[in-house]
Amino acid sequence: MSGGGAAQTGGWQFSGRTALVTGAASGIGRALALALAAAGARVALADLQPKALGETAGGVSARGAACFAQPVDISNEGQVGAFVALAQERLGPIDLLANVAAIFIAVPFTELTEQAWDRNIVVNLTGTFLCSRAVLPTMLARKYGKIVNFASDLFRTGAPSGAAYAASKGGIVSFTRSLAQEVGRAGVQVNAVAPGLTDTPQPRGHLSEAQMKEWGARNPMGRMGQPADIVEPTLFLLSDHNTYVNGQVLHVGGGEVCW
Numbered sequence: 001m002s003g004g005g006a007a008q009t010g011g012w013q014f015s016g017r018t019a020l021v022t023g024a025a026s027g028i029g030r031a032l033a034l035a036l037a038a039a040g041a042r043v044a045l046a047d048l049q050p051k052a053l054g055e056t057a058g059g060v061s062a063r064g065a066a067c068f069a070q071p072v073d074i075s076n077e078g079q080v081g082a083f084v085a086l087a088q089e090r091l092g093p094i095d096l097l098a099n100v101a102a103i104f105i106a107v108p109f110t111e112l113t114e115q116a117w118d119r120n121i122v123v124n125l126t127g128t129f130l131c132s133r134a135v136l137p138t139m140l141a142r143k144y145g146k147i148v149n150f151a152s153d154l155f156r157t158g159a160p161s162g163a164a165y166a167a168s169k170g171g172i173v174s175f176t177r178s179l180a181q182e183v184g185r186a187g188v189q190v191n192a193v194a195p196g197l198t199d200t201p202q203p204r205g206h207l208s209e210a211q212m213k214e215w216g217a218r219n220p221m222g223r224m225g226q227p228a229d230i231v232e233p234t235l236f237l238l239s240d241h242n243t244y245v246n247g248q249v250l251h252v253g254g255g256e257v258c259w
Helices: 027-038 050-062 077-091 114-142 163-186 209-218 227-238
Strands: 018-022 042-047 067-071 096-099 145-150 188-195 249-252
Touching: 018 027, 018 077, 018 114, 027 042, 027 050, 027 096, 027 227, 042 050, 042 077, 050 067, 067 077, 077 114, 096 114, 096 227, 114 145, 114 163, 114 188, 145 163, 145 227, 163 188, 163 249, 188 227, 227 249
Parallel strands: 018 042, 018 096, 042 067, 096 145, 145 188, 188 249
Antiparallel strands: none
């Protein structure tokens, strides 16, 4: 399973809310976008894969939700600003932001170039910063907003051939905690989700099928995560049921795993 399916909405209600999901072309981003749409949200979709992004947009529309989708390089300040402005013009003020988009350049540290290091940091960490900064003025003006940033369990454990990725995700955790302290009094909650190994195109890009199965088998729950496993906790953090969780990192990985 590639992880593109939607999660069950579990009674979540997002009618009247506008959500922006980055990394929406596949994996967790797609599953989250479809779940939000099924729960009544208007959904703006950003990714760099036009064809796959269009497929997600079709799924959102099929669920009866208003949708705006556009290819965006989230590491580009101008593109992010233009996209957010147009999304708010089409769908209304952004209430919810899920910073899902990320890349993992797997390379041994002795072969890690400055270019590869910079690309990991600028997409994963700077992209999260740029998207958050673009939506915050409207959230602060309306005294309402929920932001969920996507870290990774690897920010704690590290990973061979993953120094740049792990560093970027550690930065996201610190960014989340700091921003939450600044904007909480203004009605904006900022949290992070740290998934464990999840069956999406990203790990399948650098792990073999045998490695995926082996790592899943080592999990205390006997399997790797699926996008739906990550989506449900994320929906809570984005929902009005979340009234007092702020600046936290929610680990969703089936338990402790020694990588």
